[in-house]
Amino acid sequence: MSDLTEGYILNxxxxxxxxxxxGGxxxxxxAIDLESGNVVAVKILKKEFCYDEEFIKRFRNEATAAQKLSHPNIVSIYDMGNDxxxxxxxxxxxxxxxxxxxxKAKKKLPWRNTLKITAQILSAVEHAHxxxxxxxDIKPLNIMITEEGVVKLTDFGIARAVSSATKSAASDSAGSVHYLSPEQVRGGFVDERSDIYSIGITMYEMITGSVPYDGDSHVSIxxxxxxxxxxxxxEVDPTIPYGVNDLIVLxxxxxxxxxxxxxGEMYERLLKVMKNPYVSFLVDYENAEDEMDMTVAPEEENITLNGESSGVIAEENAGEEKTAMVRNVVLQTITYLTAVIVSILVLIFIVSRHNMVRKNFTNYNIIQYKVENYTGMLASTVKEAVESCGIRVEQELVENDEYPAGYxxxxxxxxxxxxxEEDSITLSVSAKEGSVIVDDYSGKSFQAVGT
Structure with a gap:
């Protein structure tokens, strides 16, 4: 038995x-847990998996391991058994x-939403690792998102049971091939970095709306x-910031x-990308030497210039020995003094230009933020994302029946x-009659809030 009828009481x-x-x-x-009265989700294995003793053993072992995980971004496992x-x-x-x-509903997600979802996935995966x-088996089908925007990762350990104990898989299970790491495809050693690859593919699909690899068959993919x-x-979407692009590429x-x-390493880099999304952090190894030459060239020119100035030698034709010696000494002295003066002027010029560049850089180092369409998004999520870029966010409550409160x-x-930076935007937020906006006082003392 695999497909249960409503009202059936399990065990x-x-x-x-x-x-x-x-799923596959x-x-x-x-379902309802009759002992506690709580609403739960019950996953029932399909009939073709219920008679493979090796699979069932591994399935239970992996489920037992996953049951030990306790994390806000991981779906909790309460019980397992058979009836x-x-x-x-x-x-x-x-x-x-x-x-x-x-x-599928949004076609693709804004890059900021992609980063926020990925941050929660990484937090869950780091805990599991x-x-x-x-x-x-990380893929969009195994990632749930609540109405509050909380990410929940499901099916921990199930993928290992499937790949180790079954010789064939149903179509949905085989659909995971879009997210498999190269080492999984080869049947080689799998470790934490395999999950990193699958997260990268999932990010790619979120932000572009399609998987990077597709084909006519699972083998070709x-x-x-x-x-x-x-x-x-x-390259798929030029509006995607370079920092976000690099995160997925790496x-x-x-x-x-x-x-x-x-x-953990990817999570730390993601936080940096959130702060500076338009800064690329990847090095193009194939052009690394050329880039280094371009960087060093100006210094080499300055060094060469100074060397030529201090190395000028005045030569005189044959004449009176005393006159020639005096002339050489005078010329060398003039050359030396000229070199010193030029060096001082060059130094003053470099310092002044350096200060000017620093001043200009400070003036131009203004964070710019391109406004997106926030209609239909959770106001608290939008406020947090926009304020992280230095933009002030005001909220006004508007009675509205089309959207739930808070959108x-x-x-x-x-x-x-x-x-x-320091500009402001006002969000009109759906609310019910009598609703008010309460500031976030998390982490503050009662006395501080009272003042």
Missing amino acids: NRYEIHEKVGE MSFVYR DDIQYIVMEYIDGLTLDKLI SHNIIHR ALKHIDGKIKPPH ATRKETNKRFQSA VIDQSVQAGEILQ
């Missing part, structure tokens, strides 16, 4: 309600939608992970030692316009 405890999802290896139902031939796992119920559905658990070349996101390197070496319905600055 005299879990009352099955409607089906809320289906399982069905997912919303006759029904193998099941009881999990935290998430009232939201998968990242896969979100991408610290417990020696590698996900192995898999081979592209090994020898194909990913088109950088910035995560999807084919050689594991050239990727981020841990989720942006209008904005004072239109999408596409450019704001600079």
Whole structure:
């Protein structure tokens, strides 16, 4: 038995309600835990997986390991077991939608939203890696997003059970080939960096709206992970900042030692990119020597110039020996003094130019922010993202029945316009009658709030 009917009570405890999802290896139902009264999600293995003893053993071992994980961005596992031939796992119920559905609905996500979602994924993966658990099947279908914008990563450890114990996979399971790392395709050694690659591919799909590799068959797609070349996101969409582009490019390197070496390392770089998204941090190794020559050239010219000035030798034709000696001494003295004066002038010029450049750099180092269309987005998320760029955000509550409370319905600055640091934008936020905006006093003392 695999597809349960509504009202079925599993192991005299879990009352099955409607089906809320289906994957290549399982069905997912919303259910009620009759002991606690809580709403839970119950994953039921499909019939073809229920009679493979090796698979079931590995499945339970991996589920047991994942059950030890406790993290706000990981779907909690509460229970597992079987009811006759029904193998099941009881999990935290998430009232939201998968990242896969979100991408399909939005076509592609703004780069700032992509970074915020990725930050939560990395936080979850770093926690799992610290417990020696590698996900192995990170993809949008295994990432849930709540109405509050919280990311929840699902199916920890399940991928290992599938790849180790089954000889064939259903179509949805095989669909993971779009996100497999090259070493997984080869059947080689898999470690934390394999998850990094899959996160990079997921980021690529979020920000461009499509996966980097596609084809007529799973085999052709898999081979592209090994020898194909990913088109950088910035070339797909020039509005994607270079820092965001570099983050994805580095995560999807084919050689594991050239990727981020841990989720923590990628997370730290992501935070830097959030602050300076338009700054590229990748080095083009093929042109590294040329770039270095271009950087050093001005210094070499200055050195050569000084050398020529101090090395001028005055030569006189044959004449009276005394006159020649005096003339040479005078010329050398004049040359020396000229060189000293020129050196001082050059030094003064360099210092003044340096100060001017620093002043100009300070003047031009103004953070500019391109306004996006925030309509329909959660106001708190928009406010946090915009304020991180130095833009002041004001909110005004507007009664509105079209959007739930807390969502942006209008904005004072239109999408596409450019704001600079200290500029302001006003968001019209949907609200119910009588609602007010409360400032964030997290971390402040009662006395500080009172004043």
